[in-house]
Every structure is written in structure tokens, then in C-alpha cells.
């Protein structure tokens with residue numbers, strides 16, 4: 279399996295292997311990123327808040343070392359069923375090493391394989407799906423298919439939440455992002471021995487990522503409705519974005 283996001287400025291990389299190399303230091307580096315965990319908590323609380331009470335079944339797509347999965351568990355309580363999916367065996371090993379409620383499990387697969395994996399893991403569509411920092415890592419020409427697959431794996435009236443960095447179209451956001459990467463992110467990755475290659479890739483992949491308008495259009499093409507965008511506070515304002523979107527009821531009433 280080769281993961282090679284296209285970029286004019288990067289040579290193709292085996293992304294899953296680069297994430298494997300970064301896995302051991304991933305949690306440490308996110309602890310040094312002010313706002314990372316708070317942003318996950320805000321997005322997962324917003325997602326769960328729209329799904330109502332009752333035992334929920336959720337996807338955590340691109341779950342990595344389980345930080346987004348943890349935020350989902352905190353938002354739902356322990357009686358949740360969560361399937362965390364990730365392409366990197368190393369990141370999944372970090373996730374599996376943590377303590378989880380009985381309903382939380384992890385699967386090694388790409389988001390492009392979601393339809394097949396869903397048939398193996400769940401009896402039917404989930405109530406909701408969360409994907410934090412995933413879609414940017416999917417080649418642009420495959421993103422529509424992945425968004426459509428995510429929408430199809432959520433029940434009618436269920437919700438999808440996506441969180442990622444989007445700077446395209448804003449000169450100010452792009453410049454702030456590049457400055458933070460050069461002055462803080464890349465040096466910290468070197469100091470903590472956190473696989474600088476993945477952080478160089480992070481910088482460039484964010485510059486190349488969909489604009490919020492492009493992602494908005496993908497979500498609508500996949501049939502999702504009621505899109506609600508928000509951005510983070512502090513230095514990430516206008517850089518880190520969250521979007522919530524609902525799969526409409528099948529009878530077309532809403």
C-alpha cells in the first residue's frame with residue numbers, strides 16, 4: 279500500500295512508514311502544541327452533542343495514536359462503540375497500548391478501504407464519524423471518494439466532523455503557518471527526535487491542502503447538509519478549522 283499525496287513541492291513519500299517512524303514521539307509533540315487537545319475536545323463534544331443520548335457507534339478515521347479516540351471517549355462516556363482506523367501500524371501500536379473501554383477497537387486500514395472495513399467491523403452505518411488531520415493526507419484526486427464513503431458509513435441524520443489545517447486562499451494564514459513551522463514545529467521535532475521528515479511534510483501538506491471552500495464543496499457533493507464551520511482561537515485562528523455536516527434523512531424530509 280502506497281500513500282503518496284501529490285505535491286508540487288514534495289517528492290512522494292510512503293506516508294504510513296513516515297508516521298510509523300514518528301509514532302513514538304507523536305504524543306509528546308502534540309503536548310507541546312498549545313490547543314491541540316482542546317481543539318479535539320471541542321470538535322468531539324460538538325459531534326456527540328448533535329447525536330443525542332443513547333449508546334453511540336462512531337468511527338475515528340485516521341485515529342493515529344488514539345488522541346482523537348480519547349477525546350471521543352471523553353465526550354461520550356465509556357459505553358460507546360468506537361472503531362479507530364489508521365494506515366500506520368506504528369501509530370496504531372501506540373493507540374492499542376493505552377487503556378480503553380470495552381467497546382473501543384482499532385483496525386489497520388486506509389480510509390480508501392472504509393467501505394470494505396465497515397462491512398467487517400460493524401453491522402450497519404455508525405451514528406457519526408470523526409476525522410482529525412486525515413483528509414489532507416489523502417491524494418486530492420481520491421478525496422471526493424473518501425468523503426462519499428464517510429458519508430455512506432454514517433446513518434441518515436447522523437453527523438460527520440472533520441478537523442484540519444486549511445490555509446489555502448489566505449495569505450495571512452499561509453504566512454503564519456509557515457512561520458510557526460520554521461520557527462517552532464520543525465526545530466521541536468529535531469530536539470525531541472520526532473522524525474523531522476513528517477513535520478516537513480506537515481508544513482507542505484497543509485499549504486497544499488484544500489481550502490475551506492474546496493472541502494465545503496466536497497462535503498456537499500457527497501450529499502451532506504447543514505454544514506457548520508468554526509475556527510480555533512489564538513494563533514490557530516483562521517488556520518485550524520472544524521466542520522460538522524449531517525447526512526440527510528433518506529425520505530428527503532430534512
Ligand SMILES: C[S@@+](CC[C@H](N)C(=O)[O-])C[C@H]1O[C@@H](n2cnc3c(N)ncnc32)[C@H](O)[C@@H]1O
Pocket residue numbers: 281293294297318339340341342343344345346363364365366369387388389390409410411412415416
Ligand atoms: C496527524 S495524525 C492524527 C491522528 C489523530 N486523529 C489525532 O488527532 O491525534 C494523522 C493520521 O492519519 C493517518 N493517515 C494518513 N493517511 C491515511 C489514510 N489514507 N487512511 C488512514 N489513515 C491515514 C496517519 O497514519 C496518522 O496516524
